Amino acid sequence: MSGRTEGGLVEHCHQLLALLSAALFALLPTPAFAHASDRGHVLLLPTGYYLAGGAFAVAVSFLVLALLPPVALDKFWRRRLQLFTISDGARTAVSLISFAGFAILIAAGLFGSRDPLSNPLPLLIWTLMWAGLTLLQGVFGDLWSWLNPWYGPWRLISRLLRAGDEGIPRLPRWLGCWPAFILFFAFAWFELIDPAPDDPARLAVAAGLYWLFSFLAILAFGYRGWSRSGEFLTVFFSMVARFAIVVRNEHGRLALCWP
Numbered sequence: 001m002s003g004r005t006e007g008g009l010v011e012h013c014h015q016l017l018a019l020l021s022a023a024l025f026a027l028l029p030t031p032a033f034a035h036a037s038d039r040g041h042v043l044l045l046p047t048g049y050y051l052a053g054g055a056f057a058v059a060v061s062f063l064v065l066a067l068l069p070p071v072a073l074d075k076f077w078r079r080r081l082q083l084f085t086i087s088d089g090a091r092t093a094v095s096l097i098s099f100a101g102f103a104i105l106i107a108a109g110l111f112g113s114r115d116p117l118s119n120p121l122p123l124l125i126w127t128l129m130w131a132g133l134t135l136l137q138g139v140f141g142d143l144w145s146w147l148n149p150w151y152g153p154w155r156l157i158s159r160l161l162r163a164g165d166e167g168i169p170r171l172p173r174w175l176g177c178w179p180a181f182i183l184f185f186a187f188a189w190f191e192l193i194d195p196a197p198d199d200p201a202r203l204a205v206a207a208g209l210y211w212l213f214s215f216l217a218i219l220a221f222g223y224r225g226w227s228r229s230g231e232f233l234t235v236f237f238s239m240v241a242r243f244a245i246v247v248r249n250e251h252g253r254l255a256l257c258w259p
Contacts, residue, residue, distance in 0.1 A: 080247070081256040088155075091145070095152030102149040102211070109204025119200040125207065126191075126198060137237050141246035141254075144237035150215055154223050168222050171229050179230035183210075187232065 109121035116122045137143055145151070171179075190206060191197050217226045227234040247257050 079257070083254040083256065085253045086248075092152050092155045094146045095148060095150070096156065097152075098147045099149035099152050102207075106204045106208050109200040109207075112200060114200055116198040116200060121200050121203055121207075122198040125203060133237070134240055137240045138243045139245065141244040142238060142241040142248060144234065144241075145248075148227075148231075148234060149211060150218055150227075150231070151223065153215065154218050157219075168225075169220065171221055171225050175229060177229055177235055180232040180235040183230065184232035184236065 105121045105124055108119060112121075113119045133144065133147070194202070196202055214226070214231050217230055220226075221230070229235075245256055246254060248254050
C-alpha cells in the first residue's frame with residue numbers, strides 16, 4: 001500500500017471517529033439551564049403599519065446620508081448652544097451622596113428583608129438604574145458621571161493624600177475596553193444565569209464586591225484610566241449618553257446639541 005493511500009485511510013478513520021463521538025454525545029443529552037423570555041405582545045395596529053413605518057424611517061435615513069454633503073452634515077451635528085458651567089466640587093458632592101446611599105442600600109440588602117419586592121436594593125439596581133437611568137442617560141446626557149459612587153470617594157482621598165492620576169501605572173493601550181467587556185459579560189451572566197439575581201443578600205454581596213474591586217482598580221490605575229477602559233457601567237452609560245441632547249465638556253460646561 002502506498003504512503004498516500006495509507007495517509008488517506010488514516011484521515012478517513014479520524015473523521016469517522018470524530019463523527020461517531022459527536023453522535024454519541026448527541027445521544028446522551030443532559031439538562032440545560034436557559035433564560036425564559038417575556039410573552040409576546042399584541043400590537044394595537046395592523047402589523048403592516050409597523051412594517052411600513054420602519055421601512056420608511058430606514059429609507060429616509062439612507063437618503064439623507066446619501067444626498068447631503070458630509071461637510072454640511074458635520075457642521076450641522078457639531079452645533080452647540082452653550083448653557084452654563086458646573087464646578088467639579090458639585091460633582092464630587094453629588095457622588096459622595098450617591099456613595100452614601102449605595103452603602104445604605106448594601107446594608108439593607110444584607111440585613112433587611114429577604115423579599116425582593118420589599119427590599120429596596122433589587123428595585124434600585126434592576127429597575128431604577130439598569131432600566132430607568134439608561135433612558136434618562138439617553139435624553140439628558142451623562143448623568144452617571146455625577147451619580148457613580150466612585151468619583152466622590154476617589155476625589156476625597158486624592159485631596160487628602162494630595163495625589164491624582166499623575167505618576168501611577170497606566171493600562172496598556174492594546175487592552176482597550178476589553179476589561180469593561182469582560183466585566184459586562186460577568187454582569188449579564190449574573191443577571192440572566194444566576195438562579196436568584198434579585199435576592200437582596202446575593203445582590204448586595206455582588207454589588208459590594210464589584211464596588212470594592214473597581215475602587216481598588218481606580219486607586220491602582222487612576223480614575224480616568226480605569227473608568228474609560230475597565231468600569232463597564234461608565235463605558236456603557238457614556239455610550240448611551242451620545243444620543244442625548246445635553247453634553248458636558250471636560251471643564252464642566254453644559255451645552256445643548258443635536259442627538
